[in-house]
Amino acid sequence: MLCSMTGFGKGEKESEKGKISVEIKSLNGKTTDIRLKLPPGYNEKEMWIRNYIISHLQRGKFDVNIINNQTNGTNISINDDLFKEYHQKLNKLADELNEKNRDFFPSIVRIPNIFKETEYQLSENEWKATKEALDISINKLKEFRKQEGVSIEADIKENIHNILSEIPEIEKIDKERKEQIRKRLDLAIDEIKEKNKIDKNRFEQEILFYLEKLDINEEKQRLSQHCKYFIEVLDDDSIKTKGKKLSFITQEIGREINTMGAKAQFSKLQKKVVIMKDNLEKIKEQLANIL
Structure with missing residues (x-):
């Protein structure tokens, strides 16, 4: 899950x-x-x-x-000893000066440190x-998270199966592609034979090398294996956090699709590559939100 x-x-x-x-x-x-x-x-x-x-x-x-x-921020209390000390000294000074006005409170409360602020103390019961x-x-x-994960998993499975379902279609298209490549090569060979003398052995090696560069059988096999492994990890409930692992597998899937596209040189096959890339991008977007 x-x-x-x-x-x-x-x-x-x-x-x-x-x-x-x-x-x-x-x-x-x-x-x-x-x-x-x-x-x-x-x-x-x-x-x-x-x-x-x-x-x-x-x-x-x-x-x-x-x-x-x-919790109301701070507890405010009066520094009683300091307040009394100021009050006594002011009273004494007032006696000496024969001052009748003894309303010292407004002045004393403005003196620094008269009020003490202490942070709210969290009780054990509150904690x-x-x-x-x-x-x-x-x-x-x-x-x-689990409920949303169920919906995302269904979408991801649909997209990965969409990629897998393209592989049999690619097999059919690849046969047609190979036949067209062979026909083009035959025509090219005939033209070369008419105009030039060639080293037959070297020419055959070049042809084989060219065909190998266009061959996508290994990519098809690896793509199928990666997709099946992706589904296997997706269904494995023993893996608690799958997002990163599945993302690594999508990188391998993307590599095979891109290589296939580079080798294709055939419009029908390139269309299939675009479809697979589209499904893979949807998977990547969904995996970005998965643990």
Whole structure:
């Protein structure tokens, strides 16, 4: 079974302080790229979250958003000792100066370090709920990937079988092509014999070399083998991530099709080559989104 790299999963769990949500959106990518949006209090958990996602979801581009509405950014508290110290000194100074206005509060609160800011402290219960919500979102994303993979696999199989089905047609066309080549050679040989004296042995060697350059039997055989191996890998459920391996096989398939096209020199065969290339390109596009 193939798995797509695109998908979406959302998990929610209640903590002692309220609901925690985790959303994961994934797109195809050659490597693993995680963009993580965390609420306050989760900075120390970032590497754990990243590694956990990688271990469960492998390749792809991921947008991960963790929402904990109870985290309000920072906790603000007053530095009581410092405030009292300033207040006492200002009062003492006011006594010395016989100052009646003792409203020091507006001035004191503007003094640096009077207010202390501390980051939200994530509780064990909240972290436990977060991990559970993360598991739910990962499992939903995996299921989404599998469902999309089923559809992609059906399309890929259709295209690879389309390529395979062209090989018997190419066999028929190749017989016609060879006959035309032979006729052209016979005419050329007759013309050369009439005009020049030639070295018969060398001429025969040149003809054989020319025919070998145009022969596509090996390409047909290898193309068939590569396509069958592609299907074998596609159907092997013991292979969990098949995208890269199947991509390597498509490179070999493409090489045989291109060589066949270069040797063809026959319009009917070249049309078949174009059809096979079209199917192969569709497969490559689909494999770009497969794990």
